[in-house]
Amino acid sequence: MVKAQRKSDTMVAELKVRNHDFVAGLVEKLGGRDEGPNPHEYVEAALAACTVLTAQMYAARKGIPLESTDVVVKIISEGEETQISRQISYRGDLTQEQRDRLSDILERCPIHNLLESKITISTTVS
Incomplete structure (x- = not known):
């Protein structure tokens, strides 16, 4: 199971799988800051x-x-x-x-x- 939530005022999803935290993001041309894989x-x-x-x-x-x-x-x-x-x-x-x-x-x-x-x-x- 994966849990995801929006990270404050950014185009980033904070993800949690078991004890692992990571993020998904968007590239700049899509409004993100390339903070993680899409x-x-x-x-x-x-x-x-x-x-x-x-x-x-x-x-x-x-x-x-x-x-x-x-x-x-x-x-x-x-x-x-x-x-x-x-x-x-x-x-x-x-x-x-x-x-x-x-x-x-x-x-x-x-x-x-x-x-x-x-x-x-x-x-x-x-």
């Missing part, structure tokens, strides 16, 4: 982080010599269509079979699955 960047970050963590967990479980995983995610919105681009690079002495298996697993990381699923948002106002 909401789209948090979605990109969620997919990138999930990809890295899933790769590390799977490699550790299967004894794959994965040293690191580098991921770049970009949301591209054009009109009513949105695409998400994800580039993955593995570092380590991996066989082609291990690289292919990791790539298959990463197509099913939890955030990847969420972003490809049919989503319903339920909102209540108090």
Whole structure:
């Protein structure tokens, strides 16, 4: 669960997840002061982080010599269509079979699955 509230007279949302505090902001051209990542960047970050963590967990479980995983995610919105681009690079002495298996697993990381699923948002106002 994430809690968000507006930070005084700024274009900043203060966010709290468990014991972690952070902010989301807007760039100057949108009226903000670039005080934190914007909401789209948090979605990109969620997919990138999930990809890295899933790769590390799977490699550790299967004894794959994965040293690191580098991921770049970009949301591209054009009109009513949105695409998400994800580039993955593995570092380590991996066989082609291990690289292919990791790539298959990463197509099913939890955030990847969420972003490809049919989503319903339920909102209540108090």
